[in-house]
Amino acid sequence: MKTYIFPLIVTAVLSTAACETGYGTQPNAEAETALSPADLNDLEIAHVAYTADTIDIRYANIALKRSSNPEIHAFANTMIRDHTAVNELALALLDKLGAQAQDNFLSQKLNADADVIAAKLNGLSGKEFDQYYAENELGYHKAVNGLIENSFIPNIENAEVKELFEAGLEIFTGHQAHADMMVKALAE
Numbered sequence: 001m002k003t004y005i006f007p008l009i010v011t012a013v014l015s016t017a018a019c020e021t022g023y024g025t026q027p028n029a030e031a032e033t034a035l036s037p038a039d040l041n042d043l044e045i046a047h048v049a050y051t052a053d054t055i056d057i058r059y060a061n062i063a064l065k066r067s068s069n070p071e072i073h074a075f076a077n078t079m080i081r082d083h084t085a086v087n088e089l090a091l092a093l094l095d096k097l098g099a100q101a102q103d104n105f106l107s108q109k110l111n112a113d114a115d116v117i118a119a120k121l122n123g124l125s126g127k128e129f130d131q132y133y134a135e136n137e138l139g140y141h142k143a144v145n146g147l148i149e150n151s152f153i154p155n156i157e158n159a160e161v162k163e164l165f166e167a168g169l170e171i172f173t174g175h176q177a178h179a180d181m182m183v184k185a186l187a188e
Helices: 006-014 031-033 042-066 068-097 105-124 126-155 161-188
Strands: none
Touching: 042 068, 042 105, 042 126, 042 161, 068 126, 068 161, 105 126, 126 161
């Protein structure tokens, strides 16, 4: 039986309009009223992106420990390398701008959901682990890429931040295609 994690990720990312806010690290009017990803300011968007990257690195580290499949290991190492690089670029840009990413409801929702998924991953092994990991990666990248493309990039105000997100989306779209190929190969 296939267990697709995509609905959980989509729910986490796109159903946030029902979440209560007030989680921002620095109070501001935008953070107080942000009820959807499109309402987040640039610093909150940066925090969500950093959080999403960190979560995928976490999943990849679990994959390196739980899987013996060389393809899963190659993909996981790519996730660690690419998401670490993007996070380093983001931190350097924030430093250059003299800004700090702001925690928010969406980052917290992603972290809470990641704890559930990580627990599930840690409870699996063998082919069952590989299939679940690949399906989760596909769903996660679909959801996050859609969020970046449709909510974040159109609403980012700072040109340098927007450019970083556009470059990141190009990389992460490649991850999505790779995850799709992994899911198909594992289903054979």
